Amino acid sequence: MTKTINTERRKWLTLGALTLGATALLPKKSLAIVSTDRPQSLMIKNINTGESLKFEMFPQQHVDQHQLSDLSYLFRDHRSEKTKTIDPGLFDQLFRLQVLLGVQKPILLISGYRAKETNNSMRGKKRGVAKDSYHTKAQAMDFRIEGVQLSNIRNAMLKIKAGGVGYYAKSNFVHIDTGPVRTW
Known part of the structure; x- marks a missing residue:
């Protein structure tokens, strides 16, 4: 009696086992951001204008156009009142930062x-x-987070490795951008 081996089934079983093994190696906070079905929220306050905005976004999704328009206005040049569409990648970085720090405190722009x-x-x-x-x-x-040490923000942003990170302890802020990964 000849036994046939279903190689296709074995491939899927192996792939499943590898996937489970790989997720076991991820930090718990990373798993939370991937597995949650609840939206995350950000509260950003512009310290120059006194305006603030709270918005929600599901992980792994992008800021919608209406939210981006509101955020771009909040991020405007308060000296000239000029506005430009803000790179949504900044908000992805902020959501990741909140997860890494385990806080949901106002971000002071x-x-x-x-x-x-x-x-x-x-x-x-x-x-x-x-x-x-x-x-x-x-x-x-350039920003800080209410009640969070600046060095903790910088260290978390360095772990994210998503762009430039500048640390300005004397001026009390951290700079982030969506350019190449670098630090100063």
């Missing part, structure tokens, strides 16, 4: 989008303002 004129003016007055800043491309933000 210090600087979001900056018009080129504003950036050039700041370059003339302050050191450390980049000529081609990611702020002028609507791909950066």
Whole structure:
């Protein structure tokens, strides 16, 4: 009697076992972000205008156009009142940061989008303002989180490895952007 082996079934069983083994290696917080069916929420307060916005988003989805429009207005250059569509990748980074830190506290926005004129003016007055800043491309933000040590924010952002991370302890903020992974 000849026995036939179903190789297709074995492939699927092996793939399933490998997947289970791989998820066992993920940190529990990473699994939570993948497996949750509840939306995550972000509360962002612009410290320059006093405006704030709370929005929800399901993990693994993008900010919808209406939310992005509201967020871009919140992130506007408060000096010139100019607005540019903010890179949604920043909000993905913030959601991941909240999960990593295990907090849902207000994010205090210090600087979001900056018009080129504003950036050039700041370059003339302050050191450390980049000529081609990611702020002028609507791909950066400077912030802190209410009640969370700045060094903890920086360390968590470094673990995420999702763009640039600048640490400004004396000025009390962390810079993140959606450019290449780098740190200063």
